[in-house]
Amino acid sequence: MPGKGLTMAKPLSFEAFLDAMRDEGVTVKVVGDAKHHNRAGHGAWGPVHGVMIHHTVTEGTERSVALCRTGHMTLPGPLCHGVIDKKGVVHVVGYGRANHAGSGDDDVLRAVIAEGKLPPDNEANTDGNSRFYGFECINLGDNRDPWPEAQVEAIVRASAGILRRHGWGKDGPTSVIGHSEWQPGKIDPRGPIGKKGGPALTMDAIRKRVAERLKHPANWSPGGSTGGGTGGSTYTVRKGDTLWSIAQAKLGSGARNAEIAKLNGLKDPSAISIGQKLKIPAK
Template structure:
């Protein structure tokens, strides 16, 4: 049993893993409060949106629709691997699912076949909607898959889940009968199918390493979103292993004044 992370800790958990995070509007206070519980939380649930385009997908997940009010998740993961946080607290993403699955998630054991819908999942899972048509043809870019892995791993790391295997990360289809998400090929049409077992395997590998780890052993690269209290020195120390590399970050981002960084600013990071 775990109480949900604070909004700030939720963001930091992803940013620490190298995920680019964008907060949409008043996401911190946008939720379905008063329509059921939020917490205790036990895991992370992955969905696909059945939509195209980042802007309209994010807006739909933020506001919902006539029959299902938003937010429809906590974060929307776009094709470029950016997580757009649209709400926090209870969200209409999981619906009713199988209590046997919930028990397996809590125990971090093998997931049973889903065959009933008798348990509220909106109160028990963090939810990510990933932009994909879900037609088994729309491909999953590697940047998007890696963001799913990193965002999930960050939350597991914060909660100290995943010690006995990352079954704290599940797909919607593993929770509710009749669901198919997420599905589709990785990389290109006709490529290897995305599976939750493959996602969990990559999450498990990440959790063997520090949050700053990148596959292949590279140091740096990617982007970093500035948080309160950050300096270029502290960012370089945390992400590149040496505060003295702050000048490289400044040069790469065209910063004439290295002290003039602001909360929420996205910085490119140099590679090793």
């Protein structure tokens, strides 16, 4: 039995959840008091075993984020933890138990825990809202609405960040599944990548990219060793960061903050903001 199935997977803290994505270079926006917005009291949250990907069947970022945060009369929000828009930004709308996965197949859950081959989902007998992190991705779900590459890449990076934090994915990337692989009758996610008539989005392709990503450091980007473009790396600014603290942590000396400022064209070294991506020079 692979190592993943030997331990109970406690959900990440809210802060660790955000950092897991930011470390992979994902732009994250927290909507309202997402940390405390959940379905507590309506079932368990955890142990968690994987990440589930959905499509919203909506268009427009503002509308989609609002719907996923508040839900509707028959299904209260939050309807996921993060909404991934067409530009690849993750809007975190809630944290904890969320109404996103519903009931699914216990055989699929066992395969996710074991990081083994997924069986067909043919029954709905297991609560998925307690077991999976959920991302709703803005797409009409009509099999014609394209998935921009930036959005697909954000799905890959956000998923990989969570897997990396939990130590999942060592025996296979089946810690990331689509709603259609969990609950009978579901079709999400689906649609062409890039443009109408483009290659179809598949969870196997997503899992392949996640698996490749996990072979590299979190700041890696395809086509380059780290994505910095300068022999260095990239870093996403977090709450409390200064250029000095970043230089100390990433380069071993706070005094190298001027190098970071110059590399990023920062006229005011103190003017950095949470979520900002900075190029880091090589050590």
